[in-house]
Amino acid sequence: MTSLLVFGNAKGGTGKSTLAVHTAVGLLRQGKRVAALDLDPNQGSLTRYLENRRSFHPNLPAPDILPLAADATSEGLLAAISQLAPNADVIILDTPGSDTPLARAGHAVADTLITPLNDSFLDLDVLARVDPASHKIVRPSSYSEMVWKARQDRFKQDRGQIDWIVARNRISQLGSRNARAMEGVLGDLSTRIRFRQAPGLSERVIFRELFLQGLTLLDLAEAQISYTMSHVAARQELRNLLDAIRI
Numbered sequence: 001m002t003s004l005l006v007f008g009n010a011k012g013g014t015g016k017s018t019l020a021v022h023t024a025v026g027l028l029r030q031g032k033r034v035a036a037l038d039l040d041p042n043q044g045s046l047t048r049y050l051e052n053r054r055s056f057h058p059n060l061p062a063p064d065i066l067p068l069a070a071d072a073t074s075e076g077l078l079a080a081i082s083q084l085a086p087n088a089d090v091i092i093l094d095t096p097g098s099d100t101p102l103a104r105a106g107h108a109v110a111d112t113l114i115t116p117l118n119d120s121f122l123d124l125d126v127l128a129r130v131d132p133a134s135h136k137i138v139r140p141s142s143y144s145e146m147v148w149k150a151r152q153d154r155f156k157q158d159r160g161q162i163d164w165i166v167a168r169n170r171i172s173q174l175g176s177r178n179a180r181a182m183e184g185v186l187g188d189l190s191t192r193i194r195f196r197q198a199p200g201l202s203e204r205v206i207f208r209e210l211f212l213q214g215l216t217l218l219d220l221a222e223a224q225i226s227y228t229m230s231h232v233a234a235r236q237e238l239r240n241l242l243d244a245i246r247i
């Protein structure tokens with residue numbers, strides 16, 4: 001059985017593509033066979049990331065990736081999944097930060113959906129309306145509704161369930177009132193719209209430096225990049241996140 005692991009959020013810039021590559025490499029390093037599909041052909045971040053990896057570090061483990069056309073349909077997606085599945089324990093799907101037919105189709109096949117969330121009430125707004133004074137949840141909003149629909153579609157298709165995980169990303173290392181308030185609201189929301197919270201990742205410059213060489217935090221030794229304390233801490237956060245995903 002191949003697990004389908006989808007990275008999704010209705011907002012861009014939350015770390016979907018970054019985390020998709022890191023998770024793919026983390027699972028490869030655990031000995032799993034990993035394939036990837038880029039459902040965001042306009043930006044193509046996942047594709048570009050893995051191209052860089054192949055060009056500059058051909059000896060590092062990399063997932064198989066099948067190109068999808070910008071106008072691919074859900075049939076095209078299912079065909080690509082069928083093609084990859086016999087040789088993959090896990091297929092990673094990276095989706096765009098917008099509601100496209102391909103993004104919806106990707107969500108509806110997920111076994112696990114991981115939503116990275118910037119530590120900001122502006123980003124939380126796509127999950128739920130929050131009362132500004134009491135921080136009580138007023139109602140779920142657009143992206144939560146899309147996931148709700150994907151869960152219904154998934155159940156209709158094969159009685160399957162989507163394990164939805166929300167992980168905060170780019171958390172300020174300074175700690176703040178905002179971060180504590182976000183934690184409180186996410187705790188309430190997780191029981192209300194049924195997701196699990198995974199340990200998040202701090203904001204660290206290293207994440208922005210790795211793309212050009214197609215590297216992840218799990219490759220630093222082999223790529224002969226010297227470690228700093230910050231890299232070690234970031235790698236530990238990533239490992240905690242991968243443990244929580246439990247593939």
Ligand SMILES: Nc1ncnc2c1ncn2[C@@H]1O[C@H](COP(=O)(O)OP(=O)(O)O)[C@@H](O)[C@H]1O
Nearest residue numbers: 012013014015016017018170202203204207208
């Ligand atoms: N934990 C982090 N710390 C610092 N920068 C990050 C972190 N995670 C992601 N980034 C940066 O944030 C930006 C958006 O990430 P990306 O993976 O492209 O998001 P998405 O795919 O959701 O649009 C990129 O510049 C990326 O390098």
Ligand SMILES: [Mg+2]
Nearest residue numbers: 016017040045
């Ligand atoms: Mg992306």
